[in-house]
Amino acid sequence: QQQVKQSPQSLIVQKGGISIINCAYENTAFDYFPWYQQFPGKGPALLIAIRPDVSEKKEGRFTISFNKSAKQFSLHIMDSQPGDSATYFCAASNTRGSTLGRLYFGRGTQLTVWP
Amino acid sequence: DVKVTQSSRYLVKRTGEKVFLECVQDMDHENMFWYRQDPGLGLRLIYFSYDVKMKEKGDIPEGYSVSREKKERFSLILESASTNQTSMYLCASSLGGQGEETQYFGPGTRLLVL
Numbered sequence: 165q166q167q168v169k170q171s172p173q174s175l176i177v178q179k180g181g182i183s184i185i186n187c188a189y190e191n192t193a194f195d196y197f198p199w200y201q202q203f204p205g206k207g208p209a210l211l212i213a214i215r216p217d218v219s220e221k222k223e224g225r226f227t228i229s230f231n232k233s234a235k236q237f238s239l240h241i242m243d244s245q246p247g248d249s250a251t252y253f254c255a256a257s258n259t260r261g262s263t264l265g266r267l268y269f270g271r272g273t274q275l276t277v278w279p
Numbered sequence: 280d281v282k283v284t285q286s287s288r289y290l291v292k293r294t295g296e297k298v299f300l301e302c303v304q305d306m307d308h309e310n311m312f313w314y315r316q317d318p319g320l321g322l323r324l325i326y327f328s329y330d331v332k333m334k335e336k337g338d339i340p341e342g343y344s345v346s347r348e349k350k351e352r353f354s355l356i357l358e359s360a361s362t363n364q365t366s367m368y369l370c371a372s373s374l375g376g377q378g379e380e381t382q383y384f385g386p387g388t389r390l391l392v393l
Contacts, residue, residue, distance in 0.1 A: 173319065196379045207283070207369050207384025208322070215379070253322060257380075265310045265329075265373045265380040271321035 167191060168256050170270025177277050183241040185273045187254035190235065194256040198267070199228065199239050202251045211252070212239070244277045251275070282306070283385035285370050291391045298357040300388050302370030309375025311353035312382065313337075313345060316367040328353055329375065360392045 170187045177183045187197075198213035214221045214228040214237065221228045227240040241248055251274050255267040286301035304311065312327040314337075324337030326345040334345050342364060346354045353372075357364055368388045373380040 170321070198381070200382075205386070207371070207386050208382075209384065210381045213379065259379055265375060265382075266312075266324070266327060267382060269322040271319065 166271075167268035168254060168270045170254050170273060172273060173271065174274045175276070177244045177275065179244060179246060179277055179279050181244050181277075183239075183244045183248065183275055183277070185239045185252055185254070185275070186236065187238065187256075187270050188234075188236045189256050189268075191256070191258070191268075192235070193258040193261060194268075196257040196259045197228070197230065197237050198255050198257075199226075200253040200255060200269075202253065202272075204250075208251075208253055241275075244275075246277045246279050249275055249277050283370055283372055283383050285368075285385040285388050287388050288386065289389050289391075291393065292357075292360050293393055294361060296357075296360045296392075298360050298390070298392075300355040300357075300368055300370075300390070302353045302355070302372075302385055303351055304353075304372040304383070305351065306372070306374075306383075307350065308372040308383075309350075310373040310380065311347065312371040312373075313343075313353065313355045314369045314371065315339070316369055316387070322369065325355065360390075362392050364390065365392045366390060 200208035201211040202208040225242045230237045254270040313325045314322045328347045344356045370385045371382040
């Protein structure tokens with residue numbers, strides 16, 4: 165059973181546009197929601213993360229929006245650039261559970277930004 | 280900077296061979312993880328370890344085993360490789376005991392089983 169559902173699987177955006185990737189979860193014990201970015205030939209790397217006590221977190225052009233009641237969170241990339249072309253994974257974790265540190269990943273979104 | 284290294288970037292093996300994938304981290308992290316990455320399926324957890332000689336099954340442990348004899352090293356073993364184990368294998372580590380834990384990934388090993 166997939167713990168975190170991610171959509172879309174692929175996304176094509178024009179340079180300067182807004183990229184939006186959505187994730188949903190069911191387990192209300194999840195309390196930490198990171199996003200990872202993976203470039204071709206590299207391992208994923210942490211991009212930005214949020215806890216459910218805030219509804220939004222912004223770092224530069226990247227923003228996470230969090231809707232606790234809907235059990236959904238999303239990544240927004242403003243002014244998308246060709247260098248943002250990568251695969252993005254959302255994830256969730258129960259930081260107080262017995263499996264500390266385990267992340268449950270979505271299936272990923274391949275973002276292509278056209279120049 | 281945390282560094283996670285994997286022994287090979289590319290590996291070609293025959294069906295039935297025993298395959299060892301090695302992962303080493305240099306930051307004294309407690310937790311280590313093995314994932315496989317397949318198109319459309321994302322990152323699937325095979326095994327993870329919280330301490331030396333400790334291991335926990337992930338979501339897809341069948342056909343795999345692991346070994347952690349030293350804190351910095353976590354090995355993934357394919358006892359008898361099969362073609363459906365052709366995949367990208369990613370190792371990761373995290374500090375341990377901190378709750379909100381960043382996982383640091385290696386560059387991956389692309390395994391082809393013929």
